[in-house]
Amino acid sequence: MRILVTNDDGVEAPGLDILEHIASGISKDVWMVAPETDQSGASHSLTLAEPLRMRELGKRRYAVKGTPTDCVIMGVRYLLADKPPDLVLSGVNRGQNLADDVNYSGTVAGAIEGVLLGVPSIALSLAIGKNETGTPEWETPMRHGAPLLRKLLKAGWREGVVLNVNFPDCGPSAVKGMVVTSQGQRNPDYLRIEDRLDTRGKPYYWVGIERRKGRPPKGTDLWAVQAGRISVTPLQLDFTDHETRQKLSLALGE
Numbered sequence: 001m002r003i004l005v006t007n008d009d010g011v012e013a014p015g016l017d018i019l020e021h022i023a024s025g026i027s028k029d030v031w032m033v034a035p036e037t038d039q040s041g042a043s044h045s046l047t048l049a050e051p052l053r054m055r056e057l058g059k060r061r062y063a064v065k066g067t068p069t070d071c072v073i074m075g076v077r078y079l080l081a082d083k084p085p086d087l088v089l090s091g092v093n094r095g096q097n098l099a100d101d102v103n104y105s106g107t108v109a110g111a112i113e114g115v116l117l118g119v120p121s122i123a124l125s126l127a128i129g130k131n132e133t134g135t136p137e138w139e140t141p142m143r144h145g146a147p148l149l150r151k152l153l154k155a156g157w158r159e160g161v162v163l164n165v166n167f168p169d170c171g172p173s174a175v176k177g178m179v180v181t182s183q184g185q186r187n188p189d190y191l192r193i194e195d196r197l198d199t200r201g202k203p204y205y206w207v208g209i210e211r212r213k214g215r216p217p218k219g220t221d222l223w224a225v226q227a228g229r230i231s232v233t234p235l236q237l238d239f240t241d242h243e244t245r246q247k248l249s250l251a252l253g254e
Helices: 014-024 068-079 099-103 106-116 139-155 221-226 242-251
Strands: 002-006 029-035 054-058 061-064 087-094 121-126 161-167 178-180 191-197 203-209 230-236
Touching: 002 014, 002 068, 014 029, 014 087, 014 121, 014 139, 029 068, 061 068, 068 087, 068 106, 087 106, 087 139, 106 121, 106 161, 121 139, 139 161, 139 178, 139 230, 161 221, 221 230
Parallel strands: 002 029, 002 087, 029 061, 087 121, 121 161, 178 230
Antiparallel strands: 054 061, 161 230, 191 203
8 A cells, every 4th residue: 555644734743753653554655745844724725826846855755845735736646646645644733623623724635635636535633732732642643543544444435535533632541432523613703813013013913713622512523532532524525515506406496
């Protein structure tokens, strides 16, 4: 099995080393193509207005001056064009990618791009505590990552679906199991804007998410991670709401 790994935290991120270790537990044919710099929040952006720069870091290891999407495209369509990967892994992200996060996450976008290119793909993230300022429990994905992926690969999933995996903020022995979940939804009031003044008195702004510990519905990704479980959420890339489509078709006389 040939595996392509990427992330959105950049080539220097410790989570990328963890992901390479996980992938190496499944296959000896592992390739890494990751962004030169932190691309957190880049979502599914694609570099079109300027050329991509790529440099070789070592055997089967490359850095691209671009987004996670750029990296997966370069890996699948250029570096491995003669023999495309059988699996794309994106992460392990320093911080959770739950609920609404998937719309902004470069980690999830890297996996989505893999699916769009016809390759089964999985995004992996690690929760790290309140406001994402804690110390990551890297040993948790290190220990549970490969066994989880083996189970998922054995089960399989249909085309057009990306798997979004989130590890809870606890040590590996404290994990209470693995569970398949639905995507949760946060309160929009959690979005906050902090305004400040620079040294010249001009305003600037930070956009962030306030992490509050609420009571998410059972069965959601938010609930699972809060309960100390590894969450596996299958996300479909077809955004069509078929119920609304049928209703509008009737209204338009189709």
